[in-house]
Amino acid sequence: MTLHSRRLVLGTVALGLTVSLGATLPAPPAGATASRIPRTGFESSQGARWTSQPEEQRFLAAVDRATPRVRIDRIGTTGQGRPLQLVRIGAPAPQRAAAVRRGASVLLICSQHGDEPAGREACLTTIRDLAYAKDRATRRFLERTSVLVVPTANPDGRAADTRTNADGADINRDHLGLRTVEARAMAAVLRDYRPDTVYDLHEYGPTAPYYSKDLLSLWPRNLNTGDAVHREAGALSKDFVEPAVQRAGFSTGVYGIWTDPETGEPVKQVAGDGQERILRNTAGVKGSVGLLVENRVDALTAAERADPALNNRRRVRSQLAALKGAFPFLDRHRTRIEAATSAARRAGYADRGPVYLGGADNEPPTVGQVLADPPCAYRLDAAQFARIEDVLALHGVRWWRGPDGSAVVPLRQSLRGLIPLLLDQRAGYHLAVAAPLDVCPAVKGGKGLGKYVP
Incomplete structure (x- = not known):
């Protein structure tokens, strides 16, 4: 089975909806044909290359035209003139921030680090598949859930294949100071839309044998995160994302923690602290259920070393498998999520307790x-x-x-x-x-x- 066939390899949300890379592409809307369903550059090349910025713009414009489920806003412009965009998805798409579903809103932040493109590809095809899906479960999900996506959070870094933006700044260390235009745009989205869940897609390089799982995740560790928000973020990671990834045949672990390969016991913490300037922690402090997700980048087999497209497709599949767990969390825990985020955002008005x-x-x-x-x-x-x-x-x-x-x-x-x-x-x-x-x-x-x- 190849990406070029109409059975691409995924099946994202366990809600009946199909999301690229693995199940059959969703049926086209009335008047459309299968040949008109937009495809990313990654899909068209069967994973041989990542989707370019012009291809992304054409892809998103085509999805936007196809259905009222999708609306696209320009939320900023990078130092090199590229657009920063927010995609709003729902049934119909929320027309303004106040229309976002309380307790049932999620913000996907894709590729803050420009040299970590797999999450971005998962985000782009997820946008398309949510827009085109015809099954009843997905329609009901979108009637009750607002999905917000920043498909490329660092367009200049993605164009240059660099971790940082055009000014050499790490955006994911700027969610407190807001010195970069990219972090400022995301802060405005967090302020205006108040998403209940913030899901941040990254990639990482392993250190064998202690740090080599296919996909790692981590919740907000900052101690100013509300207790209920912290619990829900842990549930998202441990009860939904990890099992979905494991069902897809991938191994999982906690980001930033080396583990003994024989006992599975923690050996050393190398990352993933409570720094308030990192998005998952900023989100927690602001009352959102935050989650960082990181897939492994290196080739695992001789076949992947000989054909980078195989490795690229596996990287994207692992991100899509994680999303397959995240979406049911939003659906099943919506009441608990709303209670947790609402309580966290009200707590400050009491002005009690330590900081x-x-x-x-x-x-x-x-x-x-x-x-x-x-x-x-x-x-x-x-x-x-x-x-x-x-x-x-x-x-x-x-x-x-x-x-x-x-x-x-x-x-x-x-x-x-x-x-x-x-x-x-x-x-x-x-x-x-x-x-x-x-x-x-x-x-x-x-x-x-x-x-x-x-």
């Missing part, structure tokens, strides 16, 4: 990394506020303005756990050294936004 400046779910914080009794607010002077106002706005942080151009950022708001990470001197990646206030000033004006009296 953590370090540590992780598998690494206790030091005493100096715990704000056991956080301040009421942080004060930015006029120069500090002018410098980071746009970053605070992109995150969705709220503030009170002073008559002298300064600002006070209260902790009593949805993003309470994020604010000290941005403004406290002791935070590892703070953007400004703001003055902590034990007593909040009097405020004049509307809810959350207003003026304070010095």
Whole structure:
């Protein structure tokens, strides 16, 4: 069986819907023919090459024209002029952010690292197959679920086959500072659409024999992630993604942890900490169920070494197998997901409990990394506020303005756990050294936004 045949190799969502690379391609809509169903460059070349940026644009435009299930927005432009795009999928596609299904929305972020293309190919064909699927289960799924996709999160890096963007920045280390246009675009999507689940697709190079599973996954480890959100992220990984990947014949493990090949016991942690600037952790701090998924890149057999297309197809198949687990999680856990994310986003208004400046779910914080009794607010002077106002706005942080151009950022708001990470001197990646206030000033004006009296 080859990619060129009409039975491509996948079958993604265990909902009756078929998603490329392995089941029969979905039936075309009324008036269309099988020959008009758009295909990626990867599919057309049978995996011999990755889909180019012009091919991606033609592919997405064709899918957009074919059905009201899909809407495409331009959410930014890279340093080299390439579009950053958000694909909205539903039955019908949500026309605005407020129309996204609460508790049943997922954001797929594909290929933040430009030299990790397999996740992007899985995302592109998933967009197409959700758009064209005719079975009842998929239609019902899309009536109840909003699927958001950033198909190429780093277009300049993908064009150059580099991990970083055109400026040499690692986008997945910029979800706090938002210095890159790519991270800024994603922050705006997180702020405006408030996806309940954020699913981040990557690839990794193995270290045999300790770190060599076909697909690895990891939830938010940051300790400012709400307990229920953390539990749901663990369930997504362990109860849905891992079993689906194993059923497809692939091995699985936890990202960042070397394991003894004989006992399976952890040996060493080499990555996957609680850094707040990494997307899966940023998502958790902001109240979303985050998951990082990484497939293995190296050729596994003599046949794959002789024919890179075989290796490429296996890489994409493993990502699609993981998605085959993720979509049923959204369907079956929607009530639990909504309860978890809603509670996490409301918790900040109570303004109670510690905020953590370090540590992780598998690494206790030091005493100096715990704000056991956080301040009421942080004060930015006029120069500090002018410098980071746009970053605070992109995150969705709220503030009170002073008559002298300064600002006070209260902790009593949805993003309470994020604010000290941005403004406290002791935070590892703070953007400004703001003055902590034990007593909040009097405020004049509307809810959350207003003026304070010095």
